[in-house]
Amino acid sequence: MKHDLLIIGSGIAGLRAALQAAYTAKIDIAILSKVQVMRSHSVSAEGGMSAVLYPDKNDSLELHAYDTVKGSDYLADQDAVELLVQMAPIEVRFLERIGVPWSRLPDGRMYQRAFGGMSVPRTTFAADKTGFFIMSTLYQNILRFDNIKQYHEYFVTKLIIENGEFKGVTALDLKTGELKLFLAKAAIIATGGAGRLYRFTTTAHSTTGEMLGLALRSGLALKDMEFVQWHPTALVPSGILVSEAARGEGGYLVNKQGERFMKRYAPQKMELAPRDIVSRAILTEIAEGRGFVHEESGMGYVGLDLRHLGEGVLNQKIPFITELAHKYVGVDPLEELIPVRPAVHYTMGGIHVDTYGRVLAPDGSWVRGLWAAGEAAAVSVHGANRLGSNSLSECSVWGRLTGEAAAKYAMEAPTPATDERYIKAAQGEESRIFDKLLHKETGGISVYELKGRLQDAMEQHFGPFRQGSTMKEGIPKLLKIREDFANVRVEDGGRVYNQNLKDALELDGMIDAALAVAYGALARQESRGAHYRLDYPRRDDENWLKHTVAFFNGGQIQLSYIPVRITKWTKFEERKY
């Protein structure tokens, strides 16, 4: 099949890219998504989208940029941050014009709430289902354009890149079980993060991150993968997200003595300190015996106290949190504490791209015709720690930028010829997937058992508190999982909607993504943002103010480093909140 532009992934970044590309040029666009297009994990984003909408004496683009740079523990590329804060209000207004039901002030302007690490309230929201409302609006607006074709439940298995130029992909059509070759002039990768590398996560079952592994295999590079964000408040024991909006609206965190313990960790910002700091505070409380213990799971937790907020705030501003707490833990937030603990939430790292989302090879050269946007990419605006509500802004801004750039590129570029080489590549994939993986003798290892081992190894060895010796024990475990994957057993022998086969393909990519996290974390001998090492508890700007670039060299992960781009903020303060 041939299209001008392929968009791989259908979250906010992918759909925003599709809209912008379709409006920019009368080109033939295809969205390939491993889920049905409107069901991507962006729907689960709750709290809001940061943007300085109404600059005044309290807020400015400069202040939003400063908060983001400081929040990133100075690892963000400052030119990219400046682009983010400049474009974010433009994008919020675009989303307003296409129909997002933003929550409103009485005069019709958009409401904004407080969020962690932001100096002033600048998080625009649609109740506490902001991601869902943006997704739904983007998806329905896609239906306006005849030049966007949607491929629901197409799982991309391989990126075809030749002499530094994107050519196409192969994808498994889940509904028929056929492998298809897509050739295109350009592509945007917008496949999201890799939360499911860990067991306890807020992310959807589909947020597995295999595309990051595929990227490594295709000769691309991953940047800053060791920076994994733990969101402070996930429901125990399911891991379902309780938005930071709960604290933005005035919620407290309390330990079992009823103490607002954040006063000992961030005396000024308290519960609204950035996520890395709040997550470590909660885990410290639990480790030191001041947490509660969940009976069935044995998990430690603290209480999220919303009782003083009153029914009005709960029903109007955070109704979803109220519903989730009631439904999944049987708690009425007006009467009781919500049991929460930190869970893996966001992948700060991702595919190595430049400020405009162009995908870079390990040597820094552009892979022509290829872009990446959203959580899948590391631009990098979040550096070592993302501030809450900056991700929806990032997805929308870089969705737009890459969509427009890729559309313009696709207008000029020649259509790839149906060459024997690409057909061979597709046949190679068919043989790998159907002959080797699908029709294996029985007796191998279950996909789910191996996936469980991967998640346990990541939790145990590459968690929120890291140590060289522990990580050194983790790497051989991951390598053994890599080796054992060769014996994985796909028990479903059918072609139609073979999820068991899809799960195996996912796991294959996940293992490589996990290795990039592991090697990056072991190598970085400092603590910065979400990467915290007990054996190196201080930030070390002299040696480590640089991005990690991971790539494959002879099938092994190799690391190199590139400088952080610094524009205005040259005073690297200690992060106190």
Add this chain to the structure above:
Amino acid sequence: MPALTVKVKRFDGRKSWWQEYKVDIKSRKISVLDVLLKIKEEQDPTLAVRYSCRMAICGSCGMVINGVPRLACQTLLAEIKDDTITVEPMWNHRVIKDLVVDTEPNFEKLRKVKPYTIRDLKEIYESDREIGQKPEELEKYYNFAYCIECGLCMAACPVVATNPRFLGPMALAAAYRWSADSRDQGWPVRAKIVDTDEGVWSCHLAYTCSAVCPRGVDPGFAIQLVKAALMRRAKKL
């Protein structure tokens, strides 16, 4: 705790059969989706279920549970009480495999009602204007914007069951949602689409759509609001 019996209506592309699984559970605070995934991972990896967010917002896991169209992730065992659970694929949809159905016809019907802001495209894409919306204007369509496109209303609708051409509650609620939005100017265009036999006039007011909606959207009411607007020849909803 006694083992749970889960009866699943299966389909492999050719034949259909009922299969029974016994599942040990530690708690009833888990969802039907959790149980199905436990079966997939521990007993039968050939079982097909569409799922993703597990928090009732992505709309993937609609199915019929003990005779009622519901989201599997939103249905806790504690609500079921019984130690036997029966699950079958959503009614009124072509089954692809096991509990996975083809919902693409729903999306095509949605496309027909033009579910997006209709106003000057150049203004939308090239201006940097904030249109603005008062809270009371938001309130007018807000309930209907909660639709997660799961298809449960389509599964429950007795008219969809007999008339596949009927646009159905999902698309018709969207027609109301967009036309009632103060930023939209598309009602005259959409009125022509829904003022038809395939549109609102086929609705028999069974209200099963509203009864099963997992997000509390009231598509039945949206359809009646559209009918009322058509009757009084309203210029704008």
